[in-house]
Amino acid sequence: MNLKPLLGIIAATTLGSALMAEQPSTVAMRAFGQTKAGEPVMLYTLTNAKGLSADITNYGGIMVRLLVPDREGKLGDILLGYNTVDEYIAKTPYFGALIGRVGNRIAHGKFTLDGQTYTLALNDHPGDIPCNLHGGNLGFDKVLWQAEPVIKDNAPGLKLHRVSPDGEEGFPGNLDVTVTYWLTNANELKIEYRATTDKATPVNLTQHNYYNLRGDGNGDILGHILTINGSQTTPVNAGLIPTGELAPVAGTPFDFLTPTPMGKNINADNQQIKYGPGFDHNWVLDRKTAKELELAATVYEPTTGRVMEVWTQEPALQFYAGNFLDGTLVGKNGKPYQYRTGFCLETQHSPDSINQPTFPSTVLRPGEVYSTVTVYRFSAK
Numbered sequence: 001m002n003l004k005p006l007l008g009i010i011a012a013t014t015l016g017s018a019l020m021a022e023q024p025s026t027v028a029m030r031a032f033g034q035t036k037a038g039e040p041v042m043l044y045t046l047t048n049a050k051g052l053s054a055d056i057t058n059y060g061g062i063m064v065r066l067l068v069p070d071r072e073g074k075l076g077d078i079l080l081g082y083n084t085v086d087e088y089i090a091k092t093p094y095f096g097a098l099i100g101r102v103g104n105r106i107a108h109g110k111f112t113l114d115g116q117t118y119t120l121a122l123n124d125h126p127g128d129i130p131c132n133l134h135g136g137n138l139g140f141d142k143v144l145w146q147a148e149p150v151i152k153d154n155a156p157g158l159k160l161h162r163v164s165p166d167g168e169e170g171f172p173g174n175l176d177v178t179v180t181y182w183l184t185n186a187n188e189l190k191i192e193y194r195a196t197t198d199k200a201t202p203v204n205l206t207q208h209n210y211y212n213l214r215g216d217g218n219g220d221i222l223g224h225i226l227t228i229n230g231s232q233t234t235p236v237n238a239g240l241i242p243t244g245e246l247a248p249v250a251g252t253p254f255d256f257l258t259p260t261p262m263g264k265n266i267n268a269d270n271q272q273i274k275y276g277p278g279f280d281h282n283w284v285l286d287r288k289t290a291k292e293l294e295l296a297a298t299v300y301e302p303t304t305g306r307v308m309e310v311w312t313q314e315p316a317l318q319f320y321a322g323n324f325l326d327g328t329l330v331g332k333n334g335k336p337y338q339y340r341t342g343f344c345l346e347t348q349h350s351p352d353s354i355n356q357p358t359f360p361s362t363v364l365r366p367g368e369v370y371s372t373v374t375v376y377r378f379s380a381k
């Protein structure tokens with residue numbers, strides 16, 4: 001019997017089903033309301049060749065939804081957030097937003113750079129101690145970005161661009177910023193940040209997704225198993241500002257060097273935990289290289305099997321366990337966001353770096369390019 005034609009048919013069939021599994025990536029766009037000034041806000045839906053999808057708005061660069069499979073292959077939205085832009089404008093603890101010009105806290109809202117002192121908004125008061133948080137009153141999370149849908153290597157992306165004017169929120173220099181979100185076909189959310197300036201300025205960009213790998217609205221995050229590749233944290237004072245020391249995690253509630261449930265030591269009798277209250281701290285990552293993408297953290301959620309790996313070029317990671325969620329904000333699914341029902345893993349330079357000479361510098365100068373990449377990789381087991 002001549003097998004050749006038969007083999008030809010099998011090959012074609014296999015190729016056909018492979019093509020069906022790899023659908024073309026798409027970026028769709030629809031209206032998402034308007035700002036208070038009446039500017040139209042859009043919502044972009046990125047879908048990769050594997051069916052993973054993300055909804056992102058050009059208001060604050062906010063990621064509204066992220067659908068990833070569980071161990072049965074069932075897609076579920078793993079982000080906290082709202083259904084309308086009005087709710088994001090009214091009140092949000094930075095759900096899903098792009099954070100800048102300087103993510104995390106600046107002590108007393110003040111810094112001195114090249115002999116000049118700059119004064120910023122005091123928009124946060126942990127322990128009744130005022131500081132600047134996440135860029136001030138009108139940070140990058142509360143402005144409209146120019147958005148351009150992009151597709152590269154059959155992966156959908158959204159390129160967000162904005163020039164933050166000289167003096168905006170008290171920061172020096174016109175800062176030209178581009179942040180591109182990608183959904184790669186390796187089931188990764190890849191975030192590329194780029195910025196240039198015409199005056200020296202601190203820059204520390206990050207992204208503030210609140211994750212719940214059980215699915216948005218499906219209870220607390222305490223059973224998520226977390227590993228952080230960081231053997232030191234930057235201990236804080238009552239105002240959540242680093243003291244400048246580095247503290248080894250060994251033998252403390254901050255030891256996530258091996259997989260540990262987020263809830264295991266979250267209420268430990270420990271001064272740093274009391275300041276949080278709970279985990280709201282910055283880990284210095286154990287990096288092998290200066291600027292390669294390295295694994296910073298892994299989260300495994302046992303009931304759904306979802307796994308999220310965080311890879312970054314940044315030196316530090318803020319783990320925030322949703323300690324300020326108190327049931328007053330009602331989310332996408334109509335349920336109130338209760339205490340610790342979402343967590344953030346924000347890649348960045350450590351808080352208050354601009355006032356901490358021993359921390360890696362956050363200063364960007366004219367002629368330099370700020371460039372950094374973070375990847376959240378999803379799988380299930």
Ligand code: BGC
Binds near residue numbers: 094240320
């Ligand atoms: C900070 C928290 C803060 C939260 C705002 C996080 O990045 O670490 O202290 O309360 O952002 O929602």
